[in-house]
Amino acid sequence: MPAALPSIVTGIRISAALALVVCVTAEYFVGTQGIGHYMQDHGAAYRLPELYAAAALTGLLGLAIDVALRSSERRVLFWVGEERARRR
Numbered sequence: 001m002p003a004a005l006p007s008i009v010t011g012i013r014i015s016a017a018l019a020l021v022v023c024v025t026a027e028y029f030v031g032t033q034g035i036g037h038y039m040q041d042h043g044a045a046y047r048l049p050e051l052y053a054a055a056a057l058t059g060l061l062g063l064a065i066d067v068a069l070r071s072s073e074r075r076v077l078f079w080v081g082e083e084r085a086r087r088r
Contacts (some may be wrong), residue, residue, distance in 0.1 A: 006080050013069045020062050035061075 013085025035054055042050040074081075 002079065006077055009069075009073045009077060013066060013073070016065050016069060017062060020058070020065065024058055 024034070024036040024039075027034035028040045029036070031037040031040075035058055039051055039054045042048075042054065
């Protein structure tokens, strides 16, 4: 289990990014609330500053999720970096 855990955590990070993309896309097409619906409404009304702000918000949300998962990965998988440090 300790050897497989780094790969599992990497899979979780990748799936979190994909989940965000899928959720915003689903909201864009069929949602009644959320960032995707907000983007669809403002795109249809040609309110581009609000549309770009929603896209930037989605990017920042993805970045925050990735930073949180990386931080927890460093705390939980403290032994992973030791092998790299010994090679240098």
